[in-house]
Amino acid sequence: MEENREEAPMVLLDDLIAGLGALVERRGGSGAQAVTGVTCDSREVAPGTLFVAVPGFSTDGHRYIAAAIEAGASVVVCEKLPAERRNSVTYILVPDARKALAELSKAFYGNASDQLMIIGVTGTNGKTTTARLITSMLNASGLPAGYIGTGLCRIGTRDIPLERTTPESSGLHALFRQMVDAGCIAAVMEVSSHALVLDRVHGLRFRAAVFTNLTPEHLDFHPTLEEYAEAKRLLFDRLDDDGFAVVNADDPRAEFMIANLPPELVFCCSTSGAPFCDSARCFDAKVLDMSVEGTKAEVSFRGRTLAMNVPLPGAYNVMNMLEAFAVGVGVGIDPATALCGLAAADTVAGRMERIWSADRSRCAIIDYAHTPDALQKALEALRAVTPADAKLAVVFGCGGNRDKQKRPEMGRIAAELADRVILTSDNPRDEDPEAILDEVEAGMAGRAHLRIADRTEAIRRAVEQLGAGDILLVAGKGHEAYQEIKGVKRHFSDRECLAACFAQMKRVNGRS
Template sequence: MKKLTDILKNTPVREVCGDTAAAIGGLVYDSRAVKPGDCFFAVPGTQSDGHDYIPIAVEKGAAAIVCERMPADAAEGVAYVLVGDSAGAMADMAAAFYDYPSRELKLVGITGTNGKTTTATLLYDLVRAMGYKAGLISTVVYKIDGREVEATHTTPDSIRLNAMMREMADAGCAYCFMECSSHAIVQERTRGLDFAGGIFSNITHDHLDYHKTFAEYIRAKKLFFDGLPKGAFALTNADDRNGRVMVQNTAAAVSAYSLRAMADFRCKIVEMHLDGMLLRIDGQELWVGLLGRFNAYNLLAVYGAAALLGLNRGEVLRVLSMLHAVSGRFEKIRAANGTTAIVDYAHTPDALENVIQTIEEIRTPGQQLIVVCGCGGDRDRTKRPEMAAIAVKYATTAVFTSDNPRHESPEAILDDMVAGLEPGARYLRIADRAEAIRTAVMLSRPGDIILVAGKGHETYQIVGDVKHPFDDREEIKKRFALLN
């Protein structure tokens, strides 16, 4: 329990009506979760407005309401806090309610279009292998030291963020590594957190359904670096044309990493094979179990961040050579006949091309490449024909299929994908994802490579609002078991 006045100390407030000494038992923004003594945040959203649910929150016993518009009828015994920005106030008050847990951690945020999950997870695995306790907030899973918590969003809401970080700090964690999505940055979920550093991976077209323009998407990512404090580090990808843009107004100390140019941290790919690659970082050669130029960037970002955090560089390189690929990221499954399936989360044109180009570097003459991919429903439609064009450009055969159609027709999504393809393009369209994978396996010959892209670690298909059990990896294993 905390007094309302105590958790309002660092929150810009326009007006308060009622008892500021009210005891607050919890913070909520979903009226269905309100319990007696809670503080309810009325947050305007894209689908609904939290102000419409203030009466329900009051009826359920909320002790305080934080809102951008005062209700016409104020209930007796309830404190009303008028603010200019409910989402921002929620972040400020969540940090105060949980006693600013991010100040007790070395918190590093990773933002960009691709590579966030891998970079955050590898940093978490790295410091734990070096003997430190750490937390992880990623698309795949949240971790409080060794304990796993189901991930609901790439970056959860500010209340849950601070609650988890309080658990991390209380568990003795020294570090926390978190993905910072563009949605989360714009919606101020990361506000009020004290970052020790930030990493920029890259930026390509994505989430234009939400941000509307690429310029706005870039601005959302840049906001994260604009907010970093003077004592933090900002590590940027010098090989991305927007890498310098991200850090041009930051107060943090800027460092860069590169595979192509002079930078603070540099890497060269010496050799690449299906089982891994030989890298040269800081003049030292090391073999890593990850594959692809995109993973060389991820590993270099991890190395750079670890160095900026003050970890021993030689020890970091030693541990990097022991780390494994992240679930659903270039995850390899081999059949008894030598066919290899690769499952990857690639769901943007750039990510798909990166993965396919990596396969092209190791593919031998005569090896077929069969690509299975789709595009999610209720998401950026502009990338659909781009994804299809990339798959057709490289694949022996491309199989277009369903990928979380949500509220759209799978066939309509496939229509968008194939709309710009040249006549004679080699592809199949099979809306049923299980059937698409079965067909890809049937088309393969011993030793071929099958890429199943788009869902990676996910164990479900979203149709409408319902998550149906589906795992690309399990489907592949089932089909491989039937091969002679």
């Protein structure tokens, strides 16, 4: 359950359903009754809750109507009425429970989303970094903004853990309410393809929609890459009247994403010098210098050229910052102010996060790269900053119960781009870890490597092998502080493991 709720309001049922255009039929109850909460999770029901029975992929919410009523639900919204109904409960029949959940949640929390400038970021990779950069820039520029994304909602100095990148609509609107009450005027959110297809963001209007890139991912949910792309494009149909789009023009799918938008609503960002939109709306970046500590670049737009300091290595992080900058310009922030705010942004845990040995002669990088494209970009970025006489090493694995076709491809990429490779477990979930490693190995064409399923031991061995100037990438889990094995999440942190290994190195070798 997501820990994202404060004390909820109470709303009269008649007021709550007044705007529910999909209302088909109402049975029993009183419109004057007070509703104390809205949810589609029967485990969250308390006395007075309105429960929405949402048909799902693994289970059907209609199966939990009785449990919700036993827990105190006074109103049930459903697509089909249960055979047995209670006189004390109001039943509302709707054709689309997911959309009804979004509409009811928005109304219950006082239409808080309408009081926020909402900026949505979608794409396969780079969503978290880009969204967090935008949030930092807005706050530094005097526009108080909250953030909703991978594992976290941040409102001011308060962090709220989340289970999903984009919460269910009931949880999402609860967060918007908290943001408004805390004085936020903007909300920056990562918008997943699941959230778009499953109508978690139904009814929201976005001031800005950002596209980072698109590569094969979530093909266990989307049957084809084309359908995955179609899901992402749904975000760009949700722009507000004064909204605009920001796209990575270097990505082959960029034109597809904004095909339904007038050109004047699109900002194009490029690091290759070949954007496809008119020059008045182009943002170009040129890398000047790059190290493991960060990147210096210059950005050109509207006839101006400004210095841009990116606190992360890699050309793809230049793109992430460039898109964040374009959002800032789009919402009216002074360009120099926007760049200052971006340069001062805190690095994101698990995204090119640096862990140094005690004498800073060796560097380990923790990154969430868990797709072929992300792994390739991370390794290419680190190769560019690895000294000529040093080695680039990588420790990675692939998650279980997910896209199997990416496993040999990730093996190939690691074998081609890293000097040393150690295969290990990621989140094996319900699969045999060794079977996953077999599939990764199949793409390595016999290239020498180590195979150590125990992730702690794999990281320890990699650190032991590091020489002065070497760089180690530990990829796949990033910010996650657990490993999921056979349905159980066990505490595990790449950051803690690396810190312990470097501390042990100092004790053994006497380094200071």
